[in-house]
Amino acid sequence: MSSYFKDNKAFMFVGKPSNWQTSLQRSATPIMKQIVQIMSFTNVLLFPILLFVVITIIFLCYNYTNNPNVSQINENLILEITWILIPVLILSSICSPSFKALKYQMSQKKLPHITVKVTAHQWYWNYEYSLVGNKFNYNSNMLKQHQRLEYKKTNLKLYPELLATDYELVVPARRVIRILVTSDDVIHGFAVPSFGLKTDAIPGKLNDAWIKVNTPGIYYGQCSEFCGKDHAFMPIAIRTVSQEKFNTWLKLAKNNLDSAFNAIRHGKQIQ
Numbered sequence: 001m002s003s004y005f006k007d008n009k010a011f012m013f014v015g016k017p018s019n020w021q022t023s024l025q026r027s028a029t030p031i032m033k034q035i036v037q038i039m040s041f042t043n044v045l046l047f048p049i050l051l052f053v054v055i056t057i058i059f060l061c062y063n064y065t066n067n068p069n070v071s072q073i074n075e076n077l078i079l080e081i082t083w084i085l086i087p088v089l090i091l092s093s094i095c096s097p098s099f100k101a102l103k104y105q106m107s108q109k110k111l112p113h114i115t116v117k118v119t120a121h122q123w124y125w126n127y128e129y130s131l132v133g134n135k136f137n138y139n140s141n142m143l144k145q146h147q148r149l150e151y152k153k154t155n156l157k158l159y160p161e162l163l164a165t166d167y168e169l170v171v172p173a174r175r176v177i178r179i180l181v182t183s184d185d186v187i188h189g190f191a192v193p194s195f196g197l198k199t200d201a202i203p204g205k206l207n208d209a210w211i212k213v214n215t216p217g218i219y220y221g222q223c224s225e226f227c228g229k230d231h232a233f234m235p236i237a238i239r240t241v242s243q244e245k246f247n248t249w250l251k252l253a254k255n256n257l258d259s260a261f262n263a264i265r266h267g268k269q270i271q
């Protein structure tokens with residue numbers, strides 16, 4: 001299924017879950033690519049183990065019904081070394097790529113292009129940009145059905161129910177973005193599955209993460225820490241645009257958020 005949908009004559013990539021999806025969402029950042037690789041590698045190890053355990057159980061049950069006299073082995077050095085060594089080898093082979101990915105996730109490779117501060121509230125997000133000459137912040141609330149016409153977000157494939165917001169977090173594509181996450185009230189969770197991003201928003205504490213998105217588009221996530229009555233209704237939407245569009249948006253956003261979003265949504269190029 002294609003993840004590109006038309007918005008104002010231009011095709012947009014949309015990072016969102018699909019119906020009956022069991023696999024992970026398509027990775028959009030280098031961090032998520034590593035996570036997907038680890039998962040595939042772990043599955044390669046897990047399925048033979050599962051098969052071995054199931055076959056052994058069936059074999060033992062079958063054997064027991066035919067021969068109820070269970071063998072009484074008290075000591076077997078080779079057997080003991082084998083069943084210690086094999087799990088140790090399996091676990092260390094999983095451990096090494098996991099730590100590598102964790103280290104990569106924790107360290108920013110380059111100086112960030114911009115830093116965005118995300119503050120969670122019951123039950124919406126606030127995005128703050130502190131760039132030279134451009135210091136402003138705005139709230140991002142879930143898009144309600146009656147607001148779809150007003151915000152020109154009637155396409156449900158692009159702006160899915162319960163995931164679309166009135167104003168997205170806007171970041172330039174192909175740049176390292178540092179994200180600082182905190183909360184104003186209770187603990188929330190800032191999570192975007194296709195970015196491999198999940199950071200707790202804790203009052204009085206700043207957690208940091210970084211993303212580098214290659215494909216321009218809209219990526220959806222949700223609050224992932226139960227935070228009260230409307231926890232299910234505080235989605236996260238991140239709009240990734242080209243550097244030029246981001247500059248245009250930045251210039252306008254400080255004074256008029258609506259015109260800033262209109263400006264970056266009217267493009268004829270397929271990106």
Ligand SMILES: [Cu+2]
Pocket residue numbers: 120187188189223224225226227228231234
């Ligand atoms: Cu929350």
